[in-house]
Amino acid sequence: MSNSYELVIQDEKGRLDKVIAEKLSDLSRTRIRELIDSQNILVNDKKEKASYKVQAGDKIVVNVPALEPLNVEAEDIPLDIVYEDQDVIVVNKPQGMVVHPSAGHPNYTLVNALLYHTKDLAASPEGFRPGIVHRIDKDTSGLLMIAKNPKARESLEDQLAHKLNKRLYLAIVHGNFGESAGKIDAPIGRNPSNRKQMAVVENGKSAVTHFKVLEQFKGYSLIQCQLETGRTHQIRVHMAYIGHPVAGDPLYGPRKTLKGNGQFLHAKVLGFNQPTSGEWLEFSVDVPEIFEQTLIRLRNK
Known part of the structure; x- marks a missing residue:
């Protein structure tokens, strides 16, 4: 099940990924960058880079798709x-x-x-x-x-x-x-x-x-x-x-x-x-x- 969030920038400053991580603490910076790259995070309905500097009034929509279930079997293979x-x-x-x-x-x-x-x-x-x-x-x-x-x-x-x-x-x-x-x-x-x-x-x-x-x-x-x-x-x-x-x-x-x-x-x-x-x-x-x-x-x- 996916989740969506809508954020409006007021006095927050800094990089897009950092600001989102501060507001949505359940998401890691790595996960946020993945969502930005896959266009699941939009700023004012546009894709921006993780390094984008947020501005007052920016409307950020964050869509977090559900992680795909793991369908990989464990196998008894020797590991070094x-x-x-x-x-x-x-x-x-x-x-x-x-x-x-x-x-x-x-x-x-x-x-x-x-x-x-x-x-x-x-x-x-x-x-x-x-x-x-x-x-x-x-x-x-x-x-x-x-x-x-x-x-x-x-x-x-x-x-x-x-x-x-x-x-x-x-x-x-x-x-x-x-x-x-x-x-x-x-x-x-x-x-x-x-x-x-x-x-x-x-x-x-x-x-x-x-x-x-x-x-x-x-x-x-x-x-x-x-x-x-x-x-x-x-x-x-x-x-x-x-x-x-x-x-x-x-x-x-x-x-x-x-x-x-x-x-x-x-x-x-x-x-x-x-x-x-x-x-x-x-x-x-x-x-x-x-x-x-x-x-x-x-x-x-």
């Missing part, structure tokens, strides 16, 4: 849990596991496994991704943070939005570099000629990736990437854009590549502030065996 407390879970996702259910992947996802592990997962508006605040691709391995309650979800998403986390990836890419490090600042959006792909496009969303060359081999390099933003397929798109696609990437890389189970991309380091205490937490996990064995073969060539 690196850390867990009352607010968050940090999990090392294996290569080949999808993060949440979708039309093509209704089960055997990380969410299915998490639901079996705990009943404490922050609800999501869509219903099918409780606890999920960020994703990595099916064939990318490594660290993810999971929110166990609404407060934790809002904190972790705010940290992502304000670039307060630490996210370091390792990747084996095609080709060698003349430089030891670089920055890719190129907007990413849907590829207009292939809807299955993302691409660097003029009207895309801002995307920034920093990379550092760790080792170079014959025809390949091992790099470390640090994300400023978290766009879909960001590292894969950016590295292909500069002529160094991730090895094993079936979507953005060449067919002649390293043998494996998909792209050689691993989320190695994850750092964030604990949602309640504010304590800085940082975790690191080794690359999967197939990644390590591939590095050994490249070093011995």
